[in-house]
Amino acid sequence: MKIDRLFLQEFRGIPKLEIAFDDRITVIVGRNGQGKTSILDALATILQSIQLSWPSEGAPGLYHAPQVSVSDRRHKSNQTRVRLDFSFEKAESLGTIPVPSMLEAGYTDSSDNQQLGRYNEFWQYASAGGLAREERPLMVYYRQDRGFDANPHATEPVDRASTIMSSLNGQLKAISHLETWWDKRDAQEARRVRDKDQTYRDPQLEAIRALIKQIDGFSDVSYSSTNEPEGLYFEKLDGTMVHVSVLSSGERSFIILLADLARRLQTMEPGVTLAEISGIVLIDEIELNLHPAWQSKIITTLQSVFLKCQFVITTHSPQVVSAVESDHVRALSTRDDGEIEAKTPLRTKGQTSNYLLEGVFEADERLPEVAGMFDQFNIAIESKNLRQAKSILAKISKSIEGDPPELLVLRKRLKQLGDAA
Structure with missing residues (x-):
């Protein structure tokens, strides 16, 4: 399963938006308040309905129509609508039951049935076994808080059913569930090594061990029930063992x-390798707490x-945007009529931060005050106002630390104007 396109109408701060998704990765950028998180929240609302409706391990799915609430309406609007293709x-x-290709939810003040949508067609198909042939993807939403709890003693089961129920709208409890899961599998691995096969390594644990080795500065991960505190420890390249609770936020x-x-x-x-398992993964502000290199x-x-x-x-x-081709990027912008557009930039991969700040993020590479002084200097030079240009250059020199190449260029232009006077 892949998500193709999302339509939003009068949803939170978005009057109208249509955004298409790449089948591998879509990176959404935009100013604060333009609706990046609202897009992910809307996706999670529809995907939660699909996830719960999907039959699982011989058990029927749950009837769960997607719902948006009155609080999701845009200010002064009497309705809102979300549609996912x-x-x-x-x-x-x-x-006679066709394969569903869209699901929508809506709310209106003017209808007796205030919740609007077309879920029944999807439910008819799912409950009749139509999804039996389809590989079921994991659907998970990492919000800005990430759900990285620090409770070392999770008591709830960490199994397939709980993963399905919690991955989109529940509490992820990423650390405690990871520790509980690892402790159980690690104990099973140790028993098999002791009783049957000294070379055995649990494939699922090995997959994560290999993943940790790809991260700069780390070489391994293990679980200790004898150390204080008990739990997951990450080994750095110098041999230092770091408990999960004292990892830096990054x-x-x-x-x-x-x-x-x-x-x-x-x-x-x-039993399936990570490279072969399907998923639809939503991540809000992926760069949170990360060093630019990461x-x-x-x-x-x-x-x-x-x-x-x-x-x-x-x-x-x-830095995130520079790692992907422009076809994968959707830059949100507000039109004159207030509607939000999702545009594809001209180029992004491998571009400098300065280029991306101005060309994609629509932000100045310098502080606005300093950028304004550069503009004023250029105007003074073009007007052949030597005195004003000297004054502005002096202000710029005080506002910029060091002696960067830009200042040398300005001084050269000032000298040329002085020589011509």
């Missing part, structure tokens, strides 16, 4: 996100490890 790879029509953002996603995927499809690397890592996952992420980071 999607496609299946193997699903086929069931007699390390948690990178390591736990990757490890939790790997665990969830393998919980969905035990901001540019995290996209590459996600794409190289999770080959069958479709990612939709938001970011404010030029």
Whole structure:
């Protein structure tokens, strides 16, 4: 299954928006308040309905029509609507029941049935077994808080059913669930090594061990029930063991996100390699707490490890955007009539941060005050106002630390104007 296109109308701060998704990764950029998080929230609302309606392990799906609430209406509007177009790879029509390709939800004040939508057609197909041939993807939403709890004693089960129920709208509890899952599998691995095969390594744990080795500065991960505190320890290249609770916020953002996603995927499809497990993964502000070097690397890592996952992420980071081709980027902008557009930039991959700040993020590469002085200097030069140009250059020199090449250019232009006077 892949998500193809999202339509929003009068949804939160968005009057109207249509956005298409790449089948591998879509990176959404835009100013604060333009609706990046609202797009992910709308996706999660529709996907939650699909996820719960999907029959699982011989059990029927749950009737769960997608719902938007009165609070999702845009200010002063009496209705709101969300529609998601999607496609299946193997699903086929069931007699007169067609393969569903869209799902929508809406709310209006003017209808007796205030919740609007077309869920029944999807439910008819799903409950009749239409999704049996389709590989079920993991659907997970990493919000800005990431759900990286620090409770070392999770008591709820960490299994396929709980993964399905919690991945989109529940509490992820990424750390405690990862520790509980790892402790159980690690104990099983140790017993098999002791009783049967000294060379045995649990394939699911090995997948995460290999993943950790790809992260700069780390070489391994293990679980200790004898150390204080008990739990997961990450080994750095110098041999230092770091408990998960004392990882830096940046390390948690990178390591736990990757490890939790790997665990969830393998919980969905035990015995299948990470590269072969499907998923639809939503990540809000992927660069949170990450050093710029890791901001540019995290996209590459996600794409190289999770080959069958479709990612939709938001970011404010030029480093993140520079890691993907422009076809994967959707830059939100507000038109004169107030509607939001999702545009594809001209080029992004490998471009400098300065280029992306101005060309994609519509932001100045310098502080606005300093950028304004550069503009004033250029106007003074073009007007042949030597005195004013000297005064502005003096202000610029005080506002910029050091002696960057830009100042040399300005001084040269000033000298040329003086020589010509």
